[in-house]
Amino acid sequence: MNAPVRTANPKNFISGATGDWEVVIGMEIHAQVASESKLFSGASTAFGGEPNDHVSMVDAAMPGMLPVINEECVRQAVRTGLGLNAEIHKRSVFARKNYFYPDLPQGYQISQYDQPIVGEGIVTVEVGPDNKGQFEEISIGVERLHLEQDAGKSLHDQHPTMSYVDLNRSGVALMEIVSKPDLRSSEEARAYLTKVRTILRYLGTSDADMDKGNLRADINVSVRRPGEPLGTRCEIKNVNSIRFAGQAIEYEARRQIAVLEDGGSISQETRLFDPSRGETRSMRSKEEAHDYRYFPDPDLLPLEFDDAYVEALKADLPELPDEKRQRFQSDFGLSAYDANVLVSDREIAHFFEALARGRDGKQAANWIINDLLGALNKAGKPIEASPVSAHQLGELLDLQKEGVISGKIAKDVFEIVFTEGGSPREIVETRGLKQVTDTGAIEKVVDEIIAANPDKVEQAKSKPTMIGWFVGQVMKASGGKAAPQAVNDLLKAKLGIE
Amino acid sequence: MSVDIQTVKRVAHLARVRVTDDEAKSFQSEINAILGFVDQLNEVDVSGVETMTSVLPMAMRKRADAITDGAKAEAVVANAPATEDNFFLVPKVVE
Numbered sequence: 001m002n003a004p005v006r007t008a009n010p011k012n013f014i015s016g017a018t019g020d021w022e023v024v025i026g027m028e029i030h031a032q033v034a035s036e037s038k039l040f041s042g043a044s045t046a047f048g049g050e051p052n053d054h055v056s057m058v059d060a061a062m063p064g065m066l067p068v069i070n071e072e073c074v075r076q077a078v079r080t081g082l083g084l085n086a087e088i089h090k091r092s093v094f095a096r097k098n099y100f101y102p103d104l105p106q107g108y109q110i111s112q113y114d115q116p117i118v119g120e121g122i123v124t125v126e127v128g129p130d131n132k133g134q135f136e137e138i139s140i141g142v143e144r145l146h147l148e149q150d151a152g153k154s155l156h157d158q159h160p161t162m163s164y165v166d167l168n169r170s171g172v173a174l175m176e177i178v179s180k181p182d183l184r185s186s187e188e189a190r191a192y193l194t195k196v197r198t199i200l201r202y203l204g205t206s207d208a209d210m211d212k213g214n215l216r217a218d219i220n221v222s223v224r225r226p227g228e229p230l231g232t233r234c235e236i237k238n239v240n241s242i243r244f245a246g247q248a249i250e251y252e253a254r255r256q257i258a259v260l261e262d263g264g265s266i267s268q269e270t271r272l273f274d275p276s277r278g279e280t281r282s283m284r285s286k287e288e289a290h291d292y293r294y295f296p297d298p299d300l301l302p303l304e305f306d307d308a309y310v311e312a313l314k315a316d317l318p319e320l321p322d323e324k325r326q327r328f329q330s331d332f333g334l335s336a337y338d339a340n341v342l343v344s345d346r347e348i349a350h351f352f353e354a355l356a357r358g359r360d361g362k363q364a365a366n367w368i369i370n371d372l373l374g375a376l377n378k379a380g381k382p383i384e385a386s387p388v389s390a391h392q393l394g395e396l397l398d399l400q401k402e403g404v405i406s407g408k409i410a411k412d413v414f415e416i417v418f419t420e421g422g423s424p425r426e427i428v429e430t431r432g433l434k435q436v437t438d439t440g441a442i443e444k445v446v447d448e449i450i451a452a453n454p455d456k457v458e459q460a461k462s463k464p465t466m467i468g469w470f471v472g473q474v475m476k477a478s479g480g481k482a483a484p485q486a487v488n489d490l491l492k493a494k495l496g497i498e
Numbered sequence: 499m500s501v502d503i504q505t506v507k508r509v510a511h512l513a514r515v516r517v518t519d520d521e522a523k524s525f526q527s528e529i530n531a532i533l534g535f536v537d538q539l540n541e542v543d544v545s546g547v548e549t550m551t552s553v554l555p556m557a558m559r560k561r562a563d564a565i566t567d568g569a570k571a572e573a574v575v576a577n578a579p580a581t582e583d584n585f586f587l588v589p590k591v592v593e
Contacts, residue, residue: 035563042566051584052574056567060574072563100514102588155585156592163592164585167574291512301558 006138008226012185016257022226023253024233025189025219026181029196030174031206032150032214033076039149039173040067040110047212051166059171061105066299073173074303076205077117077147079313080175083203083320084142084196086121088310092146094300097292102165103152111176113294116146117303123179123199124322126340127191133337140192141180150174175206181220181230186249190242193217194344197242198321202346216240221252223260231256232266236273236280248273252280324349332361341369347383348373354390359397367393371411375418388417396424404428406435408480437483439490442474445482446490449473457495464497499537500530 013020035045041058058065081088095113121142128135152167177196183189197215200206208215217240222233236252239245251273256266271280319327321343328339328349342352342365351372356364372393376386396417400410405428413424413433428434436442449470450457460466467488474487491497501509506526510517517525571584580587 037561037563037565037567042561042564043568044565050571052571052586053584054568055571055574057574058567068559068561070563071560074560098512102586102591154588154591156590158585159582159587159590161590162580162587163590164582165588166585291508293512301552301554301556304557 006182006184009184010226012188013226014223014253014257016261018261020226021223021253021257023184023186023249024181024222024224024230025183025185025249026233027179027183027189027192027220028218029177029179029193030150030216030218031080031177031196031200031208033073033147033173033175034204034206035070035072035076035173037070038171039070039073039147041171043171045172047214049168051164052168054168055170059105059167061107067110067297069300069303070173073147074117074305075313076173076203077145077175078305078310079203079317080177080200080205081118081121081145082310082314082317083199083205084118084121084123084145084177086142086145087119089115089117089119090305090307090310091115092117092303094147094297094303095294096297097148097294099292101151102163103154103167103170105152105167105170109149109151110297110300111148111294112146115302116144118142118145120144123192123195125188125191125195127188129337129340135336135340138182138188140182140188143178143180145175145177148174148176181222186246186253189219189249190246193242193245195321198344198346202318202320204318210240210242213240217245219245219249219252221249221256222266223253223256231260232268234266234268234280235270237270237283239273241275244273244275247275247278248280251278255280321346321349328352328361332356332365334361334365338362338365338369341373345383351383351386351390355394355397359394359401363397367397367414371414375414379418387419387421388414392417392424399424399428403437403483404434406480406482406484408475409433409435412480433481435483436478436481437486439486442478442482442486443490445474445477446470446487446494449477450494460495460497467491467495467497470495499533501526501533 008022010020013022015021032045033039037043038045038056038059041056043056043059044054046054058067078088092112093115094110096108097111097113098108100107123140123142125138125140126135127138130136150169150172152165152170155164155166158164179192183192197208200208200215206214210216216238219236219239220233221236222231224231234252234256236248239248252271259266270283272283273280325339325343328334328342329336334342341348343349348368352364352368355368372386372388376383393414396410396413399405400407405413413427416422416427417424456466456469460470470491471484471487474482474491475484503522503526506522506529507517510522510525575581575584575586578586
């Protein structure tokens, strides 16, 4: 199940003062498991809440409290492993990772060490689009996925000498998804993070909401001369947006190159990304904390399940983005670009399927990508909150297909529905936007325009492209409602243009 | 296997246990005596024997995913030396 070793691509090289460098990136993604209650206690996982309100005595690590595993978290971890095309371990072991911090009341995090629930897998990532609209497909190896507890939260700005600790997050289940060091640019890293987030959302195993801290990444970055062995890496902790991930990698790679080109060496360390300054800085205090002294947690038995359990979960998986993309391309004749955009978000894909059912897929895709997503983006709304439903947009497409309205009017009606709501069919009816296909009526307008512009008529005889100007005038005079084909035909005949 | 005095001090530090130099010396000999005892286990050939992580011949019990606990912030912080609005207060720790 080993991912193919990436071959060095000069396109990704960073040029330093003394030649080219290749950046090598691996990522540990922490995703909060979608569950009602915590990994080892019955307290709520809901975001927010009053301080220490979602806390059981287990989460607060009171003496004598024992952890009992949440079966839903196990199920979600296995489903995620399947979605990452990974090997599922029917037997895994929880271990204690020991360190001291005020938001970790146990003095250890229950995690998995040498026997994780999920082993090696592969994620297919589409990098791009480039300026030609093309995506590059790369395969990124997954090293493992394991289950572990989240820690609590410390607030440092409430008091001059004290930190405030809230354990509401303490004990919430996380999946840590560890990639192989297969990424070679900040763009690839962003695309990988985006793809994993999309897969989690399709599976429904994590809401992967980065704003709420439900998806965060630790990013390992090193640089080397192309073809040489791996350099010493630095780990950038807790990056909580895809954009920051890109910025942090760019900064860190250039920082390391500058150090090496000055004759220095990189010391392996943990660093933090500061978004306000766009730079990473050393977290010196954590340096000695790397000796976690893992050992199997004596409070928990090994986690075991059988093949039937895994097979049942596998049979129940939803269609994932890669399959959906292929189906959109083969069933609807979409381009790779269009299919990629549509499957990037499960809700957009659902919208497309509802719209394209019984209609022209290519046209449906164009409307969503060019008009709907643009308008939503401008309004700052996700597709779930779209003011235009698939049903409404479908009615609009039907009106256009039936020849009731022109393409130009369709765009206008879309604007109206987007801002005011309503049925496109009724809007077209009540506002008199129907396309005029009555040749007699169009001919009347055409004759008027020709009569009013004898000079242009003369020009058109030697310059046939002048017809465009006439079409424009007729459309304007008809309020955009004249059927464009009929206008064209009539003008050609009357102006004597072939 | 045996440990030197530096290892004893390092382990004590990682466990946040303060030891004096004299104590470290006596712990070193105690720990080495224990490790010597454990070393005897290496004489047994365990190749092909599965690692035992539990003495109980049973499967781990699992809970259903339901909210059955929480909503007792006051009880959670009741024994804390310092609290405010049901937060734990600890000496400032900031990166």
